[in-house]
Amino acid sequence: MDWELTFIIFIVVVALGFDFINGFHDAANSVATIVSTRVLTPGQAVVWAAFFNFVAAFGLGIHVANTIGKGVIEASVIDEKVILSALIGAIVWDLITWRLGLPTSSSHALIGGLIGAGVASAGTDVIITNGVERIGAFIVISPFVGFIAAVFLALGVMRLYARVAPGSAQGVFRRLQLVSAAAYSLAHGTNDAQKTMGIIAVLLFSTGHLGSEFHVPFWIVISAHAAIAAGTLAGGWRIVKTMGLRITKLEPSDGFAAEASSAAAILFATQVGIPVSTTQTIAGGIIGVGSTKRLSAVRWGVALNIVFAWFLTIPASAGVAALTFVITDSF
Amino acid sequence: MSEFRIQVLLTIATAAMAVLILTPTFFAIKLLLDAGLEFVFGGVVSFGILLGFILRRETTR
Numbered sequence: 339m340d341w342e343l344t345f346i347i348f349i350v351v352v353a354l355g356f357d358f359i360n361g362f363h364d365a366a367n368s369v370a371t372i373v374s375t376r377v378l379t380p381g382q383a384v385v386w387a388a389f390f391n392f393v394a395a396f397g398l399g400i401h402v403a404n405t406i407g408k409g410v411i412e413a414s415v416i417d418e419k420v421i422l423s424a425l426i427g428a429i430v431w432d433l434i435t436w437r438l439g440l441p442t443s444s445s446h447a448l449i450g451g452l453i454g455a456g457v458a459s460a461g462t463d464v465i466i467t468n469g470v471e472r473i474g475a476f477i478v479i480s481p482f483v484g485f486i487a488a489v490f491l492a493l494g495v496m497r498l499y500a501r502v503a504p505g506s507a508q509g510v511f512r513r514l515q516l517v518s519a520a521a522y523s524l525a526h527g528t529n530d531a532q533k534t535m536g537i538i539a540v541l542l543f544s545t546g547h548l549g550s551e552f553h554v555p556f557w558i559v560i561s562a563h564a565a566i567a568a569g570t571l572a573g574g575w576r577i578v579k580t581m582g583l584r585i586t587k588l589e590p591s592d593g594f595a596a597e598a599s600s601a602a603a604i605l606f607a608t609q610v611g612i613p614v615s616t617t618q619t620i621a622g623g624i625i626g627v628g629s630t631k632r633l634s635a636v637r638w639g640v641a642l643n644i645v646f647a648w649f650l651t652i653p654a655s656a657g658v659a660a661l662t663f664v665i666t667d668s669f
Numbered sequence: 670m671s672e673f674r675i676q677v678l679l680t681i682a683t684a685a686m687a688v689l690i691l692t693p694t695f696f697a698i699k700l701l702l703d704a705g706l707e708f709v710f711g712g713v714v715s716f717g718i719l720l721g722f723i724l725r726r727e728t729t730r
Contacts, residue, residue: 475710482717483698489720490690498686502679506672510679517684594683602691610702629724 346545349422350538354565356425357534360444361569367620371593372519377512387523388570394527395563400554401611402529406536407552409469410449411456416544419666420455427451427659442647443615447655448533449473454656458663477648480607480614481622487599488626495591511590518597525604526616531562533613596623
């Protein structure tokens with residue numbers, strides 16, 4: 339096996355590792371509401387979320403993968419060093435913010451990493467302005483969409499159940515939360531795994547291992563979904579062990595409204611080919627549900643941290659990726 | 670009516686309500702997106718902030 343192919347395989351493994359970490363990080367979002375409402379035990383919830391992360395590989399399209407592969411920077415400037423630098427930029431920034439406790443998005447970090455490495459490689463002309471503008475706008479739009487949809491759904495639930503006995507409502511939402519949690523895990527799986535698919539596919543395409551036309555082979559789809567599902571399983575078990583049930587108390591109807599509206603928002607973005615932060619979208623949904631009860635009950639510190647993260651993630655991960663590219667290019 | 674039957678009817682009603690609320694919401698967002706990025710950005714963000722203000726007024730009474 340030649341050196342170049344070995345290097346490409348190494349980068350594919352790093353990309354799948356990034357996907358695994360994504361599932362690991364986001365496992366809490368997928369299982370928190372359904373565990374806190376005691377619909378499932380932590381162990382059952384983790385398996386439920388990982389299963390739907392994986393099932394998302396079938397039938398939900400690859401629009402986001404195409405955007406990552408062809409809509410952020412010109413594919414002609416992409417090589418092994420650009421992709422490796424982009425991944426390192428995203429991973430390093432994720433680790434820094436994880437240490438600082440900032441709720442940043444792995445997706446935004448990956449896009450920032452791609453931009454930074456591409457610019458360091460061939461200048462600012464490589465940026466595909468239309469694609470980056472769409473992604474940048476949806477960084478802000480997607481939490482708002484989660485918020486608005488959750489408010490409408492929570493108000494609808496309140497009206498429909500105004501004269502229903504609490505016991506009956508509890509039984510209904512325990513069942514519906516199984517569906518909404520599955521929908522959220524499905525949405526999370528498809529949007530997030532497709533980012534890794536796009537990275538791997540564009541790497542193989544630009545190095546001549548994918549033929550003359552950009553496409554995403556099925557083995558990449560399956561591998562990316564398997565990696566994110568495995569990450570959710572691993573991350574979920576860690577949560578079970580270290581957090582137990584110290585998760586914010588939510589009513590089953592609140593969990594249903596937040597999960598269903600966030601799932602719809604993420605699936606919408608996926609169908610129009612826009613990579614979004616699944617974490618920030620469900621945060622918008624939870625804030626929306628909380629706002630229908632009492633706006634002062636919302637933890638605004640978390641919301642402000644999200645706003646802070648919007649402005650910081652892409653420039654910072656782009657900076658780390660650019661620096662990584664300069665260092666690797668000098669060897 | 671038995672408790673089981675009530676819960677089945679409520680489950681169907683809730684699922685139908687979710688579809689009836691979410692479908693037009695996302696249809697409107699798609700229309701804004703088709704009109705242009707600036708429309709979806711301005712429309713969604715300003716409506717979200719307006720909704721926040723209305724909820725604040727209504728829930729602090």
